[in-house]
Amino acid sequence: MRCKSKGKVNEMNLDMPSHISDDHSLVLSTTTIMKIAKEQLKLYTSQNHDAYSIIFSPLIADLGLSPQVTEEVELVLLLLVSAEMLANRQLDCARELLNLCINFSLSAGNPVQRVVYYFAESLQNRINKGTGIQPIAAKIDAVNPNIMEDVLMDPRTDVIETEQMLPFRKVTQFTGIQAILDSVKSFKRIHLIDFGIKTGSQWTILMQALVGNGECPPEHLKITAVGTSLIRMQEVGKRLTSFADTLHIPFSFKTIVSDLRHINKDLFESKVGEVVAIYSDSRLWTLLAWPNHLQSLIQVCKSLDPCVMVVTEIEANTNTPIFIDHFNEALFYYSAIFDSLETCIGWNHQYRAVAQGVYIGRCRGRRKTTQVGYNTYKDRLQDNQPNILHQFTKRNSPLY
Template identity: 35%
Template sequence: MEDPTDIQNFCTNYGFYQEYAVNQQLQEMNKQQEEMNVHAAHYAGQLSRGKIKLNDLETGSEVDEVPFLSLAPFELLRNNPRRRKNTEGVKVRDVNGGANVHQKLSATQIMRLAGERFIQFSSNKFININNLLHPYGSSFSDLSPEDNQDVELAQILLAAAEKVSDQQYDRARKFLSQCQLLASNTGNPVQRAVFYFAQALGERIDRETGKLMPKICTETDELNSICVASRFHASYVALHQEVPFSQIVHFTGIQAILESVATKPKVHLIDFLIRTGVQWASLIQAAAERKDNPIEHMKITVIESVNKERVIETGKNQLTEDHFDIKPDEGVVIHAAFFLRAMICVPNCLETAMRVVRRLQPSLMVVSEVEANLNSPLFVNRFIDSLFYYSALFDCLEDVMKRDDQHRMTLEVSYGGGIRNIVGNEGEERVIRSVNLDVWRSFFRKFGMEEVKLSNTCLYQANLIIQQFACRSSCSVDVNGGSFMVSWKGTPIYSTSAWKFH
């Protein structure tokens, strides 16, 4: 009988495991796209359910209807109201003249507006730089001059990505040269995001044309990329003090763990990737102050640390349940924050870890992850998803840090490294990977786990944390099924979920 948890049998349209995601349907789609040279199809996706008609951008001739995979990147723009909110900006009254003027659009709103207009434009006209500059004339009049320029810059970036996906590298370089003139790593969020994405596209071209030799990554490279936080410690602390993302994740997890062991006198907490572990001081304090059913004994087992040498050493060993020394009278809880995504590029290790978790039979497993699908086997899907996600991060830094802040510059260089790996690499070289909550749901269910609804107390605590920050109007916690999503201006950044075995 086929094992439902066999890693080779688990495959989604999101490309959870690239090695097994390119199925017959995907291969057939790619073949049709190559034969018909339908460049705009990469971005247009399913403008309506089923099939669509497009114009060939190079010849202007109409092509036959072409089937596409569902959930194409820009379908989000049309079918997801929450992600589309405030796309056109918020109008406010000018205190001097009384006329309505637009507030500055966020970087993600700019990217989505550019994407929508790129779809409209590319399905009717031949793409070149001159056409991309002011292609709609008066339709841009409702934007501020800066937003107008940002939309145009984002369109040029999309055109470059589309040419890269079609291996038209000379055309792509022309668009990238224009991006380099207009983008800047010291400008506004859109200019900064385009700066790093253009870099990544340039590296991809160099790799695919043989100018940049591939570097084979080891199994611990993704873990080491997570450990980069130790080198940028001061900058991440500065961000931590301005934005409540990590606090929400940690304290929501602590509350869920406390509730799951409410009647347990002895608790064994297993922490995958502990980093500093400072959050567990709050858990210990809360457990000590519990009047009903006080916790008599708490044990914490650490699987990883941010120490590079220890991470590498741990990576050499095979994880088994014998490492944990579980006692029969202990209530076992597992906390995995941004750990499982590190093993997406090494699926055998991920499978081993989940089989061990299943044998431990925890009362609860709390999982926090990046809420973005940055692992699609289709380059253009992955490019669009990462563009939206990182644009939200660049926008966040714009709101909480000055443009010349060294912490901000350090953080953005770190983001740029992730962008280059996601966009510029394939196969074993691409070690920065993440999938969204729906994919994790399917994955955990394969191992016999069910989602546990996070309580109203968890939600209250999360919102209480947000209220302590100046950026509270931009950060939100949204309920998704039984789980939470931490968002920046409507764009999901992190998710926190809780799981138990049937």
């Protein structure tokens, strides 16, 4: 994605990341492409252009962009106009433009094309659902949210390796583990509660660190996993038990088969003398559609009196009741995600489809509009649990 000249683009004050190559062309990130398109939409709107004149307007040519970048800006602009029409209930026009977006983009293309493709499909499904039209076939290669828990708990090599190839996953995971280790290493009996254990591989790191703590080796480590897939959790428990045996750590694994909305304190079987640590990796956002249940879960956590609660969670204002606002917020989030996937995995890597399935698919379950946004959610945690250390590892929100 290159630009022949910086002059007109820099006049837009986009504060964009760039790298000047030997041929003095500008490499633009996907988020920068989105910013350019959004600025162009503002310009068109201020001049009272209608939708179709916006599409065929020559104004983009004045920016001095290369042909490839021009095409990408035009494609994003097409998507933005489609979203504006949907917000204004111009459904027929929005559907026509979304069909163009889908025809001109690819789920296996460059990051801009992939973002436009997925968003166009989602907006089209939104229109169809609102008008009672059943989609002919689902084209999006996202993971069905109903089986997302199974996918994230799958010990297959491709799932594990995909997670390990993404730096933001490593940073959030190791930061959380270190926070727990620092808080529990001086205790003999440790009860770790995990609201979404996935493959459980993160806790092998904690076990090794506890064993290496010669001053106070644990007398017993108990992990309680919360989830809806009993078979998967039992498989995780067997692997962790086997690993603990190799390290000679007294270990027990408990399961709570329940949705987070129906958790209560009595399910955890906490014992006197145990220090409790709670770990929640990108799980609490699923309760934003049910603020009362989120409040209830926080109260349960408080009643367990943990010495530490580690929350790795999303941060973006994508849960607002105004459609176009959370659309734009989510668009920039996915632009950053797809740039990251492109850099860390590459467009033709065998595991890229897995990563797209996980990071696109996990966002498609809860779409219920609610007034509760991230800041309200964070405030509730802080207000209700002042005695708990919160490690908020910031990431953008997939809650579109």
